[in-house]
Amino acid sequence: MKKRVRQTDVARLAGVSPATVSLVINNRSGGSVRISEETRQRVLDAVNQLSYVVDPAARSLAGGQNAILGVFTFEAIFPLTHRDFYYPFLVGIEEGAEELGYDLLLFTSAGHRTGMRRIYRSGVNRLRMADGAVLLGNEGSKEELQRLVDEGYPFVFVGRREVARGDIAYAGADYTSATARVVEEMMAIGHRRIAYLGTPVQTESLLDRREGYRRALRAGGYDVDPSLLYLCADDEIQPEFLGELESKGVTAVVVETGTPAPRFIRVCRERGVQIPRDLSLAMLGDPTVDYDFEAGITMFRIPRREMGQQAIRLLAALLADDYDGQRQIVLPCEFVPGSTLMPPNLAR
Amino acid sequence: MKKRVRQTDVARLAGVSPATVSLVINNRSGGSVRISEETRQRVLDAVNQLSYVVDPAARSLAGGQNAILGVFTFEAIFPLTHRDFYYPFLVGIEEGAEELGYDLLLFTSAGHRTGMRRIYRSGVNRLRMADGAVLLGNEGSKEELQRLVDEGYPFVFVGRREVARGDIAYAGADYTSATARVVEEMMAIGHRRIAYLGTPVQTESLLDRREGYRRALRAGGYDVDPSLLYLCADDEIQPEFLGELESKGVTAVVVETGTPAPRFIRVCRERGVQIPRDLSLAMLGDPTVDYDFEAGITMFRIPRREMGQQAIRLLAALLADDYDGQRQIVLPCEFVPGSTLMPPNLAR
């Protein structure tokens, strides 16, 4: 194995000190640092002649950045089942990275096998290998995030995320407005009793949707009936549930994406409840996996790809140490009108 | 930004030297290295108490490995158009990496915008950040590969790849046998004049298929008519081409996947040539993008995912410095019988 070419080799050939080589290569100049054009050329020639390449690890150790951004997902990335969920985010992330000249370090060693993925594991904060990182996923533990914040490690979450101390930088989507918009559409065509159907999970993105639901109702001048906000496990969505909705006078339902949506629709079909004739429906997001029901559902589109891209851009900005702009980015969701909304069938 | 905890901090707390901390953490023991159980515990306690995590860059610099494997694709990875091509490989790679506890460094900075992606770029062989790397893609330049080999950098190609000096480690698929098998099937049902349709590209995987084609013909006792081996650009596949095949008495065609296959099928359809009634057809591989023709084509399946996984395993083995096993892995392709083969219609 041929010995690698090092900075000193270049320095010797060019007849300068290693420091000079470093300065030339990094294009440093300012303050007391000046390199004559002639020397610069000599160094560059030597670099070419020896095919010198910088060792990124050494550079990183010495305090420089190494143009690597980490991507940490709290769930596994590639396995086929998740395929369509992470994919759009990753496309955006990759685009952003390529655009800015960063490499991407995917933390796959985090072992989801043993339950949840962890950042801190077996004595190594693997993220440190990268200049900064983008994090994704719902299962992330707040303690780990808090620790990351405390350590001052630069990272950006894809999606809004909050911790007690310090503010997390993120590129999120405006689920609140998007949800409000959906509910407003429903109210505009006459719905008054609109139910919300979700899971008992409490992540920020879902809390936002619930907030949007309430906000729209209040803004419309109706009071929010808490009993219409259902957060239930999948198996609680049974035929009887439809009866309950009817008895409460519900004429429209907004439902979180993920497992409850397809289940609810199936139950409706089994029970003979026709959408939208008997019940209007809208989904709070766009499904990434194919459901086995017809297209045309009213919903909104989550700008996943753009979120990924913006997250990378924000991270890159954060790494430029003089950044003092926005640390939180919120992107709008596009409303997708479908065919599952119609004025309430009051005669039913 | 709180100062990071370093090895010396742990050492001080545990009342030992930094060297001891390193030894404990890396579980080194052998030769003159011995750590008493009591000391070991003391160190581990200190590690926990301080939440110490190793800096991977420093570790890497100091000569240790850093549990990072690079993934370099000569074409961009994520952009949607390529989506289905790289995906299965990446799934395998990710599985392998997760299984073995490695992280994956995706070289996205390689800038395909400016034409081909390059390993050596702007003074940095970025691959060096990783312990070793897996390379994929057809457009890879031999010079870069040769240089990598010369430098002794450990890497594994996904797919067979050869250079002049030294042997490249790879996890490939046996396209030769797979192609031969397809041709044998054709001969077994009576075909004698079998044409080969491919592109003018000369990558190993395609050369293998052509070799398999010849091998099968020879093994069957027929001589190989070179004029039946067509390597032509897409736009040369015109209706007249079918006339030529017919005039040469061709009754079956094997065709490389990629652009020629769908084009050829379309031309057949336009010309009214029915498959398999008028012409038998088989594809040398399985398409990763959806073609707009019916399924049921006779072909073989490329074990993409397994190739990715094996590539990682091989790479990991290579990194264990005492490895002296196989450096080349060849996986079989599964023959997929379809409905595009039937005995030749000699009456035609």
Add this chain to the structure above:
DNA sequence: GGCTTTTGCTAAAGCGCTTTAGCAGAGGGC
């Protein structure tokens, strides 16, 4: 008791780079 061996640890070098203080020499101003 004097020798060797074993045990358990540490000192110190070194990985390849970046950074900063500072120095020698040239040039300028009076």
Add this chain to the structure above:
DNA sequence: GCCCTCTGCTAAAGCGCTTTAGCAAAAGCC
């Protein structure tokens, strides 16, 4: 001619870790 400034470079420290030679103390052996 003296002092000051500017120019162009280098010396040296340091990043946080791993590794190896080697040393002191304890243990074993005759």
